[in-house]
Structures are given as C-alpha cells and as structure tokens.
Amino acid sequence: MAETIPDLRYTARPVAYAELRDHLHAILEGERDEIAAMATLSALVHHAFGHLWTGFYRVAVPGKLLRVGPYQGSLGCLEIAFGRGVCGTAAAERRTVIVPDVALFPGHIACDANARSEIVVPVFNARDDLIAVFDVDSAQLNSFDEQDQAGLESLVSLFASDRS
Numbered sequence: 001m002a003e004t005i006p007d008l009r010y011t012a013r014p015v016a017y018a019e020l021r022d023h024l025h026a027i028l029e030g031e032r033d034e035i036a037a038m039a040t041l042s043a044l045v046h047h048a049f050g051h052l053w054t055g056f057y058r059v060a061v062p063g064k065l066l067r068v069g070p071y072q073g074s075l076g077c078l079e080i081a082f083g084r085g086v087c088g089t090a091a092a093e094r095r096t097v098i099v100p101d102v103a104l105f106p107g108h109i110a111c112d113a114n115a116r117s118e119i120v121v122p123v124f125n126a127r128d129d130l131i132a133v134f135d136v137d138s139a140q141l142n143s144f145d146e147q148d149q150a151g152l153e154s155l156v157s158l159f160a161s162d163r164s
C-alpha cells in the first residue's frame, strides 16, 4: 500500500478534512472490519494534524460504560462511565462536545496532563446506535471549532454507511 499520511497542520480545516476523507475511503475500500477502520482513522487524523491523543472509546455496556479502542498518542484511560468527563458526556448526550479549555470543564478526566483542549464526536452505526465516541486531544488551548466538528463528524459517518 502506497498511502502516506499528509501533513495538514497548515491547511485550512475544511480542505484538510476533505483530503483525509478521500484518503480514508481509498484505504478502507472493501474493508468492513470496524476496528480496522477505527485504527486507520485514528492514525490519519493524529499524524495529519499532530494532535496529542486521537482515538476511540467504544460502547462496552450501552448507556453505562465506554472502553478504550484503537488510538494514537500517550496512554489512554481504559474505561469511562457514561456521563463522566468529556467522552462520557458526548456519549450520554449523543452529541459532539468541544472543550476550549479542559481546566474549565467540570469532571474532565486527565489521562494526559498535557491536554489543554479537546473535541469528542459520537459515532453511530447504520441503525443509529451509538457504537463509540471519537476523542481528539490537543496540547494547545482552543484547538477545535465548528470546522473540526463538521470534518470529524463527516469522517465518522463512515461507520453509519452500510458497508455490509
């Protein structure tokens, strides 16, 4: 496979995410395994933007518990309860949560003390069940906005497409 990960740190976000989406679909053509897709997406987003931590927390017990899935970066916590931290909030409320400054988010779970801002998007399957959340952490404040929300939600919509 000749695909490499582009450096998109200095590219306008909408253009960057469109490029990543093309890469993702080219790499995963014909691939139906969810974990393979999660691992590939984590690597692409993490290295293209140079984030601190990028990866998935999968729904282990619906409505109750998330467990870490494929990720890139420093060590992630193994389990997060629904409703706890940013990931647990996004899971419980089935919506994207953007945190410009993690110090100001009550109950933020600091797996990596260098995290300053983050975005967590919910991941749904074709039946609209929540199957995971996709968490991206940055070492800088204010790293994420609605362009990242749109781009990341578009990337994880892959899991809602019927690939069977």
Ligand code: SME
Pocket (backbone or CB within 6 Å): 053, 075, 076, 077, 080, 084, 085, 086, 087, 088, 107, 108, 109, 110, 111, 112, 115, 118, 135, 137
């Ligand atoms: N920051 C997250 C916890 C997960 S990690 O940082 C990898 C949260 O508060 O949900």
